[in-house]
Amino acid sequence: METTSHHNFGPAFSGTVGEHIHHRRMMMHMSFYWGHNAVVLFSGWPGTSSAMYFLAWVLVFLLAVLLEWLSRLNIIKPGTNNLAEGLMQTAMYTVRIGLEYVVMLAVMSFNVGIFLAAVLGRAVGFFVFGSRAFKKTPECEDPSRTS
Template identity: 50%
Template sequence: MNMDMSPPSMTPSDHSMKDNMAMHMNLFWGKDVIILFAGWPGTSLGMYVLALCFVFLLALSVEFFSFSMVVKPGTNPVAGGLTQAAVYALRTALAYLIMLSVMSLNIGIFLVAVAGHTVGFFLVKCRALSMASRSGPDGPTTSACIPKV
């Protein structure tokens, strides 16, 4: 009966795999990161840029869904409630994907997530302000158009 408790020896290929899968414990710069899925974006600069764009669009979408008016006045309350619940579920799922992306601790991912939220908030606010400025006596009031933050 073999009672050897020493760790198994590692080959050079095991070392390289372990080094690539090391989890960062602090913020870092670099394109070699894993975001959301194993092996994505990999070590390719192009895939890293695509991942940055993806996270930016996710953050932009969260802001859009946060302030969008999906239910029109006069809608059936049950249908309106279900629609709002579905949009809320989608927004929450996207927000969690952004949070998991930022947990990669990559500074580039963090910056594009913040930039996406900022640009999305700006676009939604501009749209709300332009709608409020166009409304006349019969149109929506300013307080109905501008989302409260």
């Protein structure tokens, strides 16, 4: 004689309730790992596709470069009203800090590739927008030249 349980969970369920919950949960890494099977920012993205993982890598890299640019962007013109200046500064700060959190959450995927994309993006952004490599310097005037 076949025994039946008073809990009918349907054909998809086999085992105890704890096993059922365990199999439904997605594994979240709590230490750094290498590989393209990752979850970055959204559930199921980039998934197991190498192309989507590369897209996630590029997105995090570009966001990190954008953050460096926004950190050094000065859009306020001299003589601007203090209130308008304060509102513009606050708006830029809000956008920048929101993007900072997005990059931080991507890094919290603990995927080494995504972590490196964020760090390299910040480094490239700093090199282009923050270092002296691309700064225009006033040309030294030759004292022997006369006008």
